[in-house]
Structure formats: structure tokens, C-alpha cells
Amino acid sequence: MRIAYLHSGSIPSVYANGVHVMRMCDAFTDAGHEVVLYALAGTAPADDIHAYYGTRNRFEVHTVAQPATPGLGMWVRALRVRTELCRRGVPDVLYGRDPYALLACSDLAPLAYETHLMWQDRGIRAVERLLLRRANLRRVVFVSQALADDYRKSHPELAARRRVDLVTAHDCADPVPADGPVARLPGREQAVRIGYIGHLYPGRGTDVILALAGRLPEADFHLVGGTAEDRAHWESRSRLPNVYFHGHRPPAELPPYYRAFDIVLAPYQRRAYCAGGIGEISRWVSPMKLFEYMSYGKAVIASDLPVLREVLADGVNCLLCPPDSVADWERAVRRLTEDAALREALGTEARRQLEERYTWRARADRVLPAVQAPTRAGSR
Known part of the structure; x- marks a missing residue:
């Protein structure tokens, strides 16, 4: 047609x-x-x-x-x-x-x-x-x-x-090959790499990520995305040596970043907005980055919101946390950091479901x- x-x-x-x-x-x-x-x-x-x-x-x-x-x-x-x-x-x-x-x-x-x-x-x-x-x-x-x-x-x-x-x-998301280029990220070679890809609008959980970085100095946190203004806003509020802002990258340049991360975050808050604060979407959101995380077989930690439970199941294809409880997010990160087998199992099931249901x-x-x-x- x-x-x-x-x-x-x-x-x-x-x-x-x-x-x-x-x-x-x-x-x-x-x-x-x-x-x-x-x-x-x-x-x-x-x-x-x-x-x-x-x-x-x-x-x-x-x-x-x-x-x-x-x-x-x-x-x-x-x-x-x-x-x-x-x-x-x-x-x-x-x-x-x-x-x-x-x-x-x-x-x-x-x-x-x-x-x-x-x-x-x-x-x-x-x-x-x-x-x-x-x-x-x-x-x-x-x-x-x-x-x-x-x-x-x-x-x-x-x-x-x-x-x-x-x-x-x-x-x-599109299914992706298991192998491919991996981004060379700044930071410590042996540190666990925790990633976030997406915008930095209000309600996307950037403050939760920065709070986590303060509680987990042994891990490196990488945030990819955001407008120049939003990136400058958050960079001015973070002086932590284990936080790296990479700014916006064209979609075609993102695959190496996904492959480089050990754990990925989707910390949507109870109120989340579109660009410019137009439209509060937390009740209905279906974030593309979540499916892209799944396509790369990554261990996902996401906010426990009803709409995300349409796709996610705690302990099956991700770990879910209350959106605004930094202590719960810290426990989830530590759990995955210490259990490589769990990371692998969650990521494998997420990729299987993506390829079966969400292409x-x-x-x-x-x-x-x-x-x-x-x-x-x-x-x-």
C-alpha cells in the first residue's frame, strides 16, 4: 500500500x-x-x-x-x-x-x-x-x-x-546482534557501569540517578541524552567524580553505549512530562528506551508504575522499585552488582520477550x- x-x-x-x-x-x-x-x-x-x-x-x-x-x-x-x-x-x-x-x-x-x-x-x-x-x-x-x-x-x-x-x-525496538562495537567510556576500568539513555526532563528521574551515584561511589554512572540546556542544568548540580554526562547523540550512534553498560535505569517518576513540560504522561507512558534496553539484553531497573507493569515483571525481565525511594534503588543496584547470574538471567529474558512481542x-x-x-x- x-x-x-x-x-x-x-x-x-x-x-x-x-x-x-x-x-x-x-x-x-x-x-x-x-x-x-x-x-x-x-x-x-x-x-x-x-x-x-x-x-x-x-x-x-x-x-x-x-x-x-x-x-x-x-x-x-x-x-x-x-x-x-x-x-x-x-x-x-x-x-x-x-x-x-x-x-x-x-x-x-x-x-x-x-x-x-x-x-x-x-x-x-x-x-x-x-x-x-x-x-x-x-x-x-x-x-x-x-x-x-x-x-x-x-x-x-x-x-x-x-x-x-x-x-x-x-x-x-529492533532486535540487535549480540556482538558489535562497544563505546569507550570514561571512568574506571573495573567499575560497574550503570547507564541511562534518554531525556533529562522533569519526572525522568535524573535526581534519583545523581542520588544513587552519591550512595554508590564504587560504580560509574553514565547519562546519555538531553538537550544542552537540560544537561547544563544537571551538570551544575553534580560534582560527583563518578557521574558522566555524554549529551545528545544521534540515534544511529547509540548502540555502542547500550553495549557498554552493565546495568541500565528507567527511573520514571509519578509525574513525568513531554518536552517543554507539555503533557503529563506518567499514567500512559511507553518509553522507547525501555524496549531498547531489552533488545540489548541488559539488566533493567525500572520504576514500579502501573503502566510499566503492562510490559515489565519484577524478578522476571527486570527489577522494579518505588519511583522515589532512593534506598530501594540502591538495594536493587547492589543486588545486581553482586549477582552477575541474575543480571544475565534478567537480560536474557528481557531480550527474548522483546524479540517475541515488541519489534x-x-x-x-x-x-x-x-x-x-x-x-x-x-x-x-
């Missing part, structure tokens, strides 16, 4: 939504579909978008600008996307996370809407309500079961629509609506 992925964010960028979108387009292409991604112009430096993200396929990324018109910019851009779709050829399926563009184009082709949070902005909620009523809507994709449950409560009419499938599809390729098949591609002129 010909798929147009409608994205309201920038490509490339330093943000996780860009990684998610590029991974999905890559997986759609792996599945044999022809994909064009419509996005805003990039906010991160990259001469080659596909090399920056490390995609296997070179699907088309088409930039559609958004004017800086207060209150109207998103609508103007949505109409520009519609114009481009009509000019370049209407696809078989519209897929995406941009409710404005999906609504503006909803009469052109069957569509699937993916959502990662319940919007707080009244304007976006109004647009979404209209989108969810459109006749061409075929599928709504939720990134966690908790989010799906909340949508069913707030939009009971969705469950009553026979032609609309409601699908829960967690984030994913991007499997997700691509799960989220696409069953739409018969029309016969094109001149085709047989």
Missing part, C-alpha cells in the same frame, strides 16, 4: 517522537509498503536524515512548513499537507499522530490515528473529537492499555463504532487498518 505518515513534529530532532515516527516508517517500508513521511523541517543538524536515525530504508521525508500565525498556524499547515497529498497523489492510507492534518485530509483516504497521551489543550481536544467522528476513520492506536482504557471512558462513542478498531500497541516490524502489521488498495490505472 501507499502510506502517508502525517507528523506534526520536526525531522530530524533531538526528541523521542521523531525516533518513534522514523522507526515506524522504516518498519512500514520493511513490510513492503511505499511510505512518504510529512513532517516539519528539522531542528537538529543532520546532512543525511536516514543516517542520523540509522534506518534500513530510504523512504521519502517531505517537509511541510508551518507559519508562525498565532492560533492558525497548525490549520494552515494542515491545509498545506492536504494540497501536497492531492498534488503528489492521494495514498491508500493516512496514518499519523497529527490530528489537525489527519482531520483536514480525512475525506481523501481511510485513516488511522495514533495517540500517546490525552490532550490537555482544549483546541486540540476539539479537533480530536471531530477526527474521531470521521467516516473514514478505521483504526485508533494507543501506546499503552492504560491510555486505551482512558479513551474508552472519555469517548464511549468509539467503542460503538463497528468500523473503527481500537488497538493497543506498545513502543518497540517494530510486528507493530507495523498490528497498527495498519485492513484496507484494500485500489487498482491503479494501468495496473493488472
Whole structure:
């Protein structure tokens, strides 16, 4: 099928939504579909978008600008996307996370809407309500079961629509080779290397990691990611010699870091936010870094939050700790530091479950609506 992925964010960028979108387009292409991604112009430096993200396929990324018109910019851009779709050829399926563009184009082709949070902005909620009523809507994709449950409560009419499938599809990762380059990290050669990869926004647990580093001077802590501003904020608050901030790295450069760590952390707090503090997502979050940790067979320590228990099981594929109890996190780190066999067992099971349940390729098949591609002129 010909798929147009409608994205309201920038490509490339330093943000996780860009990684998610590029991974999905890559997986759609792996599945044999022809994909064009419509996005805003990039906010991160990259001469080659596909090399920056490390995609296997070179699907088309088409930039559609958004004017800086207060209150109207998103609508103007949505109409520009519609114009481009009509000019370049209407696809078989519209897929995406941009409710404005999906609504503006909803009469052109069957569509699937993916959502990662319940919007707080009244304007976006109004647009979404209209989108969810459109006749061409075929599928709504939720990134966690908790989010799906909340949508069913707030939009009971969705469950009553026979032609609309409601699908829960967690984030994913690609299976990776067991061997590969390993990052040469600063620090002590014999020290246990404890890693975190991701942003440093409020609610991501950076303060827990720094507190752990103070309690565990025998271990080295490595934080990879974060904007320059967030990194500077936390570096100014940490003078510990066993803490290393590596800053943002393009997604394609992350594999050697994953391989270098002995233990990895996902210390999500009870309140966690998107970039710029927009959207409190702790109830619904499905963090990509968690699945990437699993794909590398790493021993994971994660926050014991209900939404994470949709994927994680304490003592089976990870260790779970109360989000804000540094003492419990310290005990978990010490337990794994002293028990290499447990680290290996947790990591092996996590990788097995990832490869069985949570790959991007499997997700691509799960989220696409069953739409018969029309016969094109001149085709047989």
C-alpha cells in the first residue's frame, strides 16, 4: 500500500517522537509498503536524515512548513499537507499522530490515528473529537492499555463504532546482534557501569540517578541524552567524580553505549512530562528506551508504575522499585552488582520477550487498518 505518515513534529530532532515516527516508517517500508513521511523541517543538524536515525530504508521525508500565525498556524499547515497529498497523489492510507492534518485530509483516504497521551489543550481536544467522528476513520492506536482504557471512558462513542478498531500497541525496538562495537567510556576500568539513555526532563528521574551515584561511589554512572540546556542544568548540580554526562547523540550512534553498560535505569517518576513540560504522561507512558534496553539484553531497573507493569515483571525481565525511594534503588543496584547470574538471567529474558512481542516490524502489521488498495490505472 501507499502510506502517508502525517507528523506534526520536526525531522530530524533531538526528541523521542521523531525516533518513534522514523522507526515506524522504516518498519512500514520493511513490510513492503511505499511510505512518504510529512513532517516539519528539522531542528537538529543532520546532512543525511536516514543516517542520523540509522534506518534500513530510504523512504521519502517531505517537509511541510508551518507559519508562525498565532492560533492558525497548525490549520494552515494542515491545509498545506492536504494540497501536497492531492498534488503528489492521494495514498491508500493516512496514518499519523497529527490530528489537525489527519482531520483536514480525512475525506481523501481511510485513516488511522495514533495517540500517546490525552490532550490537555482544549483546541486540540476539539479537533480530536471531530477526527474521531470521521467516516473514514478505521483504526485508533494507543501506546499503552492504560491510555486505551482512558479513551474508552472519555469517548464511549468509539467503542460503538463497528468500523473503527481500537488497538493497543506498545513502543518497540529492533532486535540487535549480540556482538558489535562497544563505546569507550570514561571512568574506571573495573567499575560497574550503570547507564541511562534518554531525556533529562522533569519526572525522568535524573535526581534519583545523581542520588544513587552519591550512595554508590564504587560504580560509574553514565547519562546519555538531553538537550544542552537540560544537561547544563544537571551538570551544575553534580560534582560527583563518578557521574558522566555524554549529551545528545544521534540515534544511529547509540548502540555502542547500550553495549557498554552493565546495568541500565528507567527511573520514571509519578509525574513525568513531554518536552517543554507539555503533557503529563506518567499514567500512559511507553518509553522507547525501555524496549531498547531489552533488545540489548541488559539488566533493567525500572520504576514500579502501573503502566510499566503492562510490559515489565519484577524478578522476571527486570527489577522494579518505588519511583522515589532512593534506598530501594540502591538495594536493587547492589543486588545486581553482586549477582552477575541474575543480571544475565534478567537480560536474557528481557531480550527474548522483546524479540517475541515488541519489534517494530510486528507493530507495523498490528497498527495498519485492513484496507484494500485500489487498482491503479494501468495496473493488472
